[in-house]
Amino acid sequence: GGPIGAVHPKFASWHATYWDNLDVTVSLHHIKRVVGVTHRDCGAAKLAFGEAAVSKRESETESHSEALAAFRDMVKKRHPKLSVITGIMNTNGRVDLIG
Secondary structure, three states: OOOHHOOOHHHHHHHHHHHHHHHHHHHHHHHOOEEEEEEOOOHHHHHHHHHHOOOOOOHHHHHHHHHHHHHHHHHHHHOOOOOEEEEEEOOOOOOOOOO
């Protein structure tokens, strides 16, 4: 649920820490890519979006996808040269790429 925590208002107190950490990582290690992965049956997603928004696969995918899009936009705003890969991990470990 990291990307959800980085962008959703429910976790606003976490935002500065996440983005400060990314800023330091970029400056120290000159990374070229950020990978943001959420996962199905995520407690953070339930807190952020509400139980109904994640109770069915379709609505869960939509909720996660919206958060991942916001995450991509924020990374690009702060670090336009970074490549951003986002996805949702299934409970079997397979990742569906989003965006």
